[in-house]
Amino acid sequence: MQHEAAIIAGAGPIGLACAISAKRRGIDPLVIDAGALANSIVRYPINMTFFTTPERLEIGNHPLVCAGAKATREEALKYYRGVARVAGIRVKTYTKLVGAREVETRLGRETISWDKLVLATGYFDHVNKLGVPGEDLPHVRHYFDEPHLSYGLDVVVIGGKNSAVEAALQLFRAGARTTIIYRGTTWPKSVKYWLRPDLENRIKAGEIQARLGSQVVEITPRDVLVRGALGNEERIPADRVYPLIGFHPDFELFKRMGIAFDPATGRPVINQETLETSVPGVHVAGSVTAGTKISEIFIENGRFDGEKIFGSATERQRAQSLYQGITRETGE
Numbered sequence: 001m002q003h004e005a006a007i008i009a010g011a012g013p014i015g016l017a018c019a020i021s022a023k024r025r026g027i028d029p030l031v032i033d034a035g036a037l038a039n040s041i042v043r044y045p046i047n048m049t050f051f052t053t054p055e056r057l058e059i060g061n062h063p064l065v066c067a068g069a070k071a072t073r074e075e076a077l078k079y080y081r082g083v084a085r086v087a088g089i090r091v092k093t094y095t096k097l098v099g100a101r102e103v104e105t106r107l108g109r110e111t112i113s114w115d116k117l118v119l120a121t122g123y124f125d126h127v128n129k130l131g132v133p134g135e136d137l138p139h140v141r142h143y144f145d146e147p148h149l150s151y152g153l154d155v156v157v158i159g160g161k162n163s164a165v166e167a168a169l170q171l172f173r174a175g176a177r178t179t180i181i182y183r184g185t186t187w188p189k190s191v192k193y194w195l196r197p198d199l200e201n202r203i204k205a206g207e208i209q210a211r212l213g214s215q216v217v218e219i220t221p222r223d224v225l226v227r228g229a230l231g232n233e234e235r236i237p238a239d240r241v242y243p244l245i246g247f248h249p250d251f252e253l254f255k256r257m258g259i260a261f262d263p264a265t266g267r268p269v270i271n272q273e274t275l276e277t278s279v280p281g282v283h284v285a286g287s288v289t290a291g292t293k294i295s296e297i298f299i300e301n302g303r304f305d306g307e308k309i310f311g312s313a314t315e316r317q318r319a320q321s322l323y324q325g326i327t328r329e330t331g332e
């Protein structure tokens with residue numbers, strides 16, 4: 001059986017940052033990822049640009065240089081690949097942690113042991129579902145891909161937060177007849193200041209249709225059945241449907257590992273100073289620590305977590321103050 005001093009599950013920005021923290025203290029961790037390196041960024045919409053300025057996406061003080069004011073998906077992927085290479089991080093991709101001391105690869109299951117395990121597994125693999133009939137039909141997509149694919153189609157976006165609003169705007173601009181359905185009666189305050197007026201103006205001009213205070217009842221191959229606040233029902237034609245209503249961490253993995261978490265918030269119970277969970281030697285880092293409040297922890301404020309896990313008491317304190325110094329900008 002393979003034994004490692006430290007395993008980091010998740011080769012996202014925070015898992016890689018943790019690996020750098022470990023290496024700088026003489027520990028050579030193995031980083032495993034269920035998908036590719038930085039798999040969550042791989043699954044971002046293809047033409048996406050980060051809202052965070054580049055220096056706040058940096059890990060281990062490696063500079064992120066990009067052509068414009070903000071990094072694109074492509075530039076970020078190049079950056080995290082480059083950091084993994086120059087920092088000499090051992091990464092095993094397509095290797096999923098499935099339970100206590102068990103990983104799954106293309107070739108089957110293997111047992112593996114460790115002195116310290118860090119779960120930096122994020123939330124992006126687990127979409128929130130509406131729980132309505134038709135949600136798993138092939139034209140329903142829980143990840144926003146490329147707006148171009150929807151040219152000339154009737155498209156329904158479900159959700160009212162940044163991802164849904166941004167998708168609706170991009171779809172409209174790519175020539176889709178776009179309707180956005182949101183259960184709230186007003187757009188949430190967290191919608192970015194540059195997206196909100198754009199959306200409101202498109203709605204006012206009749207370029208994007210919106211149904212606020214509305215619930216989706218059913219999705220069929222042809223349309224989406226929606227119930228309004230007054231109980232009125234309407235069928236909105238849809239060739240393509242994007243429910244974009246958020247994500248959550250892998251609670252089943254928490255359970256299999258015996259990690260205690262708050263069922264109301266989905267947050268693992270942790271020692272705030274060391275990020276150790278209820279299972280001794282098992283820590284969490286990055287966005288997985290936020291439970292269902294996924295708009296609380298980003299790259300910019302999760303990237304110091306490795307210092308808390310692998311650092312000394314002084315380094316932990318420094319990481320805590322850096323973390324507190326960063327505004328918790330809301331978004332997803």
Ligand SMILES: Cc1cc2nc3c(=O)[nH]c(=O)nc-3n(C[C@H](O)[C@H](O)[C@H](O)COP(=O)(O)OP(=O)(O)OC[C@H]3O[C@@H](n4cnc5c(N)ncnc54)[C@H](O)[C@@H]3O)c2cc1C
Pocket residue numbers: 009010011012013014015032033034035036037038039040041044045048049050051052095096097098120121122123124125163250253285286287288297298299300301302332
């Ligand atoms: C469209 C979009 C735009 C965003 N823009 C910004 C931004 O501008 N600024 C910002 O700071 N944040 C932004 N975010 C959020 C940011 O992507 C996340 O906060 C960040 O990816 C979290 O990093 P992480 O390393 O904690 O998790 P992730 O990046 O999600 O990495 C987790 C990794 O764990 C792997 N994994 C999952 N389960 C397992 C398992 N069981 N075993 C092994 N590996 C596993 C996954 O494959 C993944 O690679 C954005 C998110 C989206 C969707």
